[in-house]
């Protein structure tokens with residue numbers, strides 16, 4: 001907790017500094033357009049009034065923090081959550097495919113990792129490709145997956161979840177391979193002296209040893225999964241979801257909408273990573289982990 | 293193998309060569325050794341002389357490249373499959389995610405004992421090493437000496453007649469070490485187990501053993517075997533007696549001979 | 556039976572071949588020809604069917620004889636790939652007409668390839684050059700079989716072109732569209748990615764040093780940086796497009812934002828990585844902040860910084876391509892992908908993806924090479 005207080009003041013002051021900077025930038029960036037408007041309307045507002053106006057444009061270049069906050073609040077709490085403009089609804093659309101894809105991706109990643117650890121042939125042939133494929137901008141295939149699947153009649157949740165699956169299984173595979181290989185030689189020798197069967201060694205030694213690795217990689221995977229779901233919403237022509245809100249905002253230059261969708265996406269991401277982190281900590285505690 | 297041998301461990305012309313990237317390393321050569329039931333045999337020798345390797349061969353963790361070895365009249369592999377021995381490593385090697393009692397219960401789980409039987413044996417062996425009351429603790433909540441005792445309890449839990457111990461007290465301070473030595477002797481006296489014990493300490497070897505095997509390196513081999521004339525009852529202060537010191541001197545001479553061979 | 560060493564792959568391959576022979580026709584035209592011998596129908600594998608089946612069975616049988624592993628691998632390699640090649644080249648002109656025996660034979664060939672990889676994986680050559688060669692050959696065979704199966708299945712089963720074009724078609728498309736692909740690479744990689752990568756990583760690096768100098772800044776920035784790394788930063792793309800227009804500048808801005816934080820977080824961690832003993836040593840020399848930084852702490856941080864550079868190489872490509880989905884001039888990899896997807900020119904999309912994959916690997920490889928040259932002293936490099 002000590003380190004928490006240590007960080008609290010610096011973090012809050014930097015965040016405060018960023019908010020101030022944001023306001024300044026908003027005034028500066030929105031000023032030219034406001035001046036345009038004023039000359040056209042033949043108005044000569046005073047400085048304070050002018051600054052007030054730059055912070056209250058309907059489609060500002062850079063919306064002020066309070067504009068984003070108000071928009072976010074309205075679209076989150078004041079709209080019925082069934083409305084397609086509700087951020088809760090859109091966040092849920094994205095979240096559901098994120099979670100589905102993340103669950104599949106984690107399961108797939110674990111299965112592949114188990115295969116790689118146990119089958120030498122897979123280790124030598126598949127593992128190099130998995131490592132190499134991390135250098136590839138996989139997200140580029142997202143539109144194709146969506147459109148091709150739509151062509152054979154699969155739309156909605158599944159295609160997006162597939163992209164999330166795809167993005168989240170890489171980190172889990174790599175992490176789990178590391179984790180399943182993490183037991184010390186001495187522990188493996190110990191199991192050998194007990195004449196333990198391979199499945200006993202697997203369940204009693206390799207699996208528990210891999211748990212910390214699993215949760216570390218799941219944090220990366222869930223963040224990747226969310227990005228996959230958001231990008232997966234782009235090519236569908238902006239139906240629903242946070243990605244769709246971003247795209248719609250871009251079409252209609254609704255900058256405030258874009259920013260509040262971005263805030264919503266960030267909150268979802270932070271929550272997801274936090275939930276995985278807490279789950280990891282709980283499991284670690286249950287397994288006798290030393291409190292840090 | 294002919295007939296039933298009374299020897300617990302019988303090695304003859306045993307040799308082991310590791311193939312490494314820098315060429316072969318002869319870790320053991322021409323080791324002849326017989327260990328009878330109920331003996332307490334210490335292995336002592338300079339670093340790299342093959343003590344650990346020899347123990348690992350007995351435990352079927354390493355395969356010899358020449359010669360023969362039998363454990364309880366069987367091959368080491370068969371002996372391992374029959375769970376004929378408990379092995380104590382240099383470090384405690386407890387699983388950090390298991391409590392002490394579940395660590396001690398690990399071999400019992402693997403051997404498929406019933407829950408009641410497991411609980412009973414865990415209790416008995418933890419009593420034996422004076423760790424009662426720490427059942428629910430995790431390894432990191434125990435001191436190094438207690439962890440090492442827990443790992444000995446784990447090796448004792450399934451009642452194997454042979455204990456293989458590789459520098460089990462190497463990382464502990466002198467006082468704790470004395471204490472554990474006493475306890476180990478007491479346990480050995482009570483259970484009539486056969487113990488093979490690797491150490492770097494001459495007093496420890498002399499204090500504990502009925503026989504001391506002195507080894508020398510490059511290639512690893514047995515250079516001397518010293519019978520101890522000390523009685524089976526050994527209080528700690530036996531280490532000041534002339535008899536004890538005489539044996540210690542012989543061991544030291546044996547070790548020196550091995551070293552000078554090097555130069 | 557000491558001269559036999561059966562493997563499940565070879566046995567299964569033989570069984571599959573036998574079943575394929577029993578089932579008869581490999582393709583619909585062949586079935587028609589068999590049904591009506593009077594009319595002469597042209598069908599695939601007129602002369603090669605026996606050769607293929609025979610080859611597969613012989614290779615499987617030979618592989619089970621106790622011969623040196625290397626010889627076994629060569630036999631399997633030649634057998635499996637010859638069968639696959641005959642199978643794929645034979646179906647040309649008869650796409651979509653394959654029957655079950657075609658796929659059985661393909662599976663048999665694949666099993667032989669699998670067995671070949673398994674044998675090679677079991678080899679433990681002493682020479683390090685041979686070991687390195689194996690490290691390349693084994694995954695190469697695996698990758699080749701993905702392409703072979705992809706090609707054989709898409710053509711044999713006649714999978715519609717717009718769903719999944721065969722790799723050969725993608726290859727042809729790449730060869731025919733080099734100017735377009737080149738222009739896209741120039742737009743996306745040489746303008747947006749490189750510029751954004753250099754500026755973003757550089758800014759992250761400088762901020763890290765600043766944060767290191769000012770502990771208050773470090774304590775505040777590090778948690779923020781860690782959190783931001785988990786956020787879907789790619790979402791700033793539409794904002795950047797609004798601010799900087801459709802051309803590459805907006806993509807570079809996205810890349811800058813995406814690469815900034817990983818560099819910041821990693822370099823700050825790296826600057827804390829130099830040992831206390833070394834730092835105390837520098838103090839005994841009365842070395843000031845900057846000499847200590849340059850002589851000790853930056854070199855010690857290099858592995859961390861390079862780690863960030865590697866992460867960023869992928870992030871930069873992703874950022875630039877995805878940002879183009881939000882609007883571009885009529886050139887660029889992301890633009891090409893999204894428009895060609897719309898036109899159902901899936902082979903062009905695959906071509907673009909292949910180029911992106913190649914670019915990503917080359918980018919990463921270059922960074923890794925520079926890392927090796929700069930951090931040659933680090934254990935992870937020395938150890939090979």
Ligand SMILES: Nc1ncnc2c1ncn2[C@@H]1O[C@H](COP(=O)(O)OP(=O)(O)OP(=O)(O)O)[C@@H](O)[C@H]1O
Pocket residue numbers: 310311312317318319337338339340341342343344345346512
């Ligand atoms: N797995 C291995 N591969 C290659 N060489 C090995 C291996 N294990 C041991 N050796 C070599 O065999 C020799 C004997 O090693 P061993 O561990 O048995 O020595 P030791 O007597 O137990 O030494 P210490 O007292 O330091 O524990 C050493 O030279 C060592 O380098």
Ligand SMILES: [Mg+2]
Pocket residue numbers: 343344345458
């Ligand atoms: Mg040793």
